[in-house]
Every structure is written in structure tokens, then in C-alpha cells.
Amino acid sequence: MKQVVITGRGGPEKLQVREAPDPQPKRGEVRIRVAAIGINFADILARKGLYPDAPRLPAVVGYEVSGSVDQVGGGVDEALLGRDVVALTRFGGYSDVVSVPAMQVFEKPSMLSHGQAAAIPVSYLTAWQLLVVMGSLKPGETVLIHNAGGGAGLAAIDIARHVGATIYGTASAAKHPFLLERGVHEAIDYRTTDWAIEVDRLTAGKGVSLIIDPLGGTHAKKSYRALRSTGRLGMFGISDVTSSRLPGPLRMAPAALGMPVFHPVALMNTNRAVFGVNLGHMWHETDLIAEWMREVLAGVAEGWVRPHVDRSFPLEGAGEAHSYIEERRNTGKVVLTT
Numbered sequence: 001m002k003q004v005v006i007t008g009r010g011g012p013e014k015l016q017v018r019e020a021p022d023p024q025p026k027r028g029e030v031r032i033r034v035a036a037i038g039i040n041f042a043d044i045l046a047r048k049g050l051y052p053d054a055p056r057l058p059a060v061v062g063y064e065v066s067g068s069v070d071q072v073g074g075g076v077d078e079a080l081l082g083r084d085v086v087a088l089t090r091f092g093g094y095s096d097v098v099s100v101p102a103m104q105v106f107e108k109p110s111m112l113s114h115g116q117a118a119a120i121p122v123s124y125l126t127a128w129q130l131l132v133v134m135g136s137l138k139p140g141e142t143v144l145i146h147n148a149g150g151g152a153g154l155a156a157i158d159i160a161r162h163v164g165a166t167i168y169g170t171a172s173a174a175k176h177p178f179l180l181e182r183g184v185h186e187a188i189d190y191r192t193t194d195w196a197i198e199v200d201r202l203t204a205g206k207g208v209s210l211i212i213d214p215l216g217g218t219h220a221k222k223s224y225r226a227l228r229s230t231g232r233l234g235m236f237g238i239s240d241v242t243s244s245r246l247p248g249p250l251r252m253a254p255a256a257l258g259m260p261v262f263h264p265v266a267l268m269n270t271n272r273a274v275f276g277v278n279l280g281h282m283w284h285e286t287d288l289i290a291e292w293m294r295e296v297l298a299g300v301a302e303g304w305v306r307p308h309v310d311r312s313f314p315l316e317g318a319g320e321a322h323s324y325i326e327e328r329r330n331t332g333k334v335v336l337t338t
């Protein structure tokens, strides 16, 4: 098989295609001939040495693939053979063959291409956990989706729209026309304007019911302040860490030190809730993930889940794909195809 290996900490040139023996599915596993692989921001952080959950380098990352089953291990239903599937991979996804536990494998909706299917698992499960499961978003509430033009952001828009919320989204200005078309009511350029002032104006000084924040650092403090009473803040990333100019492990320091600290009394007195989401720490909750995935895949059939692939790159172009995302040029998902 061919894999894209992160050979060491550094720039996109650290992504190299290498040959390796095909994996044999163990008991309870399914082997997939991969057609498309979803890229996540976490893969970029792993390459930069800024992702604590990443395997030790050199390593093959990748959390999600779509393809067809060509072998099954002991104890797995042979009816899966030849079926088109979408799967979560606990790393190793940047490969043209993967073996994964059968419970991480789901039937691919036939109306989606492999690229669109590979764009679903991480972005939509994360957004589902943030908005529906923990954020309890209700019809008529307001939601602020930061980084609304990315993979997780577009997934959150689909879900918020389905719930019937009023959607505010922050993103680089070039993405605004697309975001408005997708259902965002107000798009805010957080890189050139103070989004908090804009949100204050939009909510007539009340604040927002639910904010989802993948930027972290001091940005999360600002998000907390923008909540209304009964508002919830879901934190799920630390993209801000990439802007640090400090060397090595010190790079995490500004974002980590800038993070807010929440005192229970302050939470009580302001009637606010704060929660965290890390899908990469949910591998033990297979029942929940399967339930959420069923809801999302039903959304594909019902038409409100609309995975959007901005660009596809071949495995050999993985470095170029990472650069494309790092330069903030992606609107929605970037995938690798085999």
C-alpha cells in the first residue's frame, strides 16, 4: 500500500509518500481499499509538532476515509465484503489501504461521492456533539460559529440550520458569499473587524445563546464574554497556537496562558455554561458515536447534511493540500484521493 508519512516535525515537505505492506485485518476489523481521505486541522498541528494526541513521528495520521471493504477479520459479517463504507480511523488514514475496527465503519450513502463521504465523520460528529448533544441548541436561539468556512464550520451551519437557529459566522471575507448561500444569517470578518462589537450590535446587546470556538487562547475569553444569560460556550480547538513565533514546545505557551479560567461562582452569577469537545477522546464511546453517525447519515438522505469538498489532491499532493488549508484558502473540506 501507499501511505503519506509525516517524516518529522516541520513544513509541508515533511509529508512523503512511502510504500508499506498491506495490513491484514485482525479479529473484529474490516480492511478498506481507500478512495478518499478527509484532512483535518489536527493533521496539520501534528505535522508541526503542536498536537499532543498525535503519535510519535514518523507517523501516518488521518482520522477518516471512504472506500470499499475488501477483507474482513474473524467475527465480522462477511456481507460487508465489497460494500462502500465511510470510516473513522485512529490515525493511519493517509493510506490507500486501512484496517479498522468494524464498529468504526458505516455504510456510505450511495448519493455521495467517496470524497463527500470522507468529508463527513470528523466535522459532522464534532459539530453534532457541540451543537446538539452538549450545546442543546434550540429553534429560535442564536449561535455564533467561529471559523464558519472550514470543515467543522460548514458542518455546524448545516446542523444549526436544521435546528432552526439564527446563525452568525466568523470567517475570512472571501468566504462570506458562500456562507450566506449556505444559510448563515450574518457573516463577520473576524480578521479585520472586532467581531464582538458586531455580535453585540446584532443581538441588541443581549449576547449569543451558543458559541462554538476552535481558536482557543485569548479568543475563548472574548467568546465567553459574548454569551447572553443562559448562554453556552463550546470550546473545541486551539488553532491560535499556530500564530505563535516561539520555538519548539514553547510555541504552545501563549495560547495555553491566554486560555480563560472559569470559577463556579462566576458561572452561577452569570448564568453561563462552558464545555469542551474532543472527538479524539471519544474512542471508548462507540455507542454514542454510532448513534450520532446514524443521525448525520439520516441527514444526508433527508438533504440537510451537505458535505462540501472544496478541493481534492492526490496522495502525492498531501503537502500542497496542507499548505492550501494553512493559507486559509479552503472553504469546507479538503480531501486526498488515491
Ligand SMILES: NC(=O)c1ccc[n+]([C@@H]2O[C@H](COP(=O)([O-])OP(=O)(O)OC[C@H]3O[C@@H](n4cnc5c(N)ncnc54)[C@H](OP(=O)(O)O)[C@@H]3O)[C@@H](O)[C@H]2O)c1
Residues within 6 Å of the ligand: 039, 040, 041, 042, 122, 123, 126, 147, 148, 149, 150, 151, 152, 153, 170, 171, 172, 175, 214, 215, 236, 237, 238, 239, 240, 241, 242, 243, 277, 278, 279, 280, 325, 326, 327, 328, 329, 330, 331, 332, 333
Ligand atoms: N475537538 C475536536 O474534536 C475537533 C474536531 C474537529 C476540528 N476541531 C478544530 O476545529 C478547527 C477547525 O478544524 P477543521 O479541521 O474543520 O479545519 P478548517 O476549519 O477547514 O481549517 C482551516 C481554516 O481555519 C481558519 N483558521 C483559523 N485560524 C487559523 C490559523 N491559525 N491558521 C490557518 N487557518 C486558520 C481559516 O479560515 P478563516 O480564516 O476563514 O477563519 C482556515 O481556512 C481546528 O481548530 C480544529 O483543531 C476540533
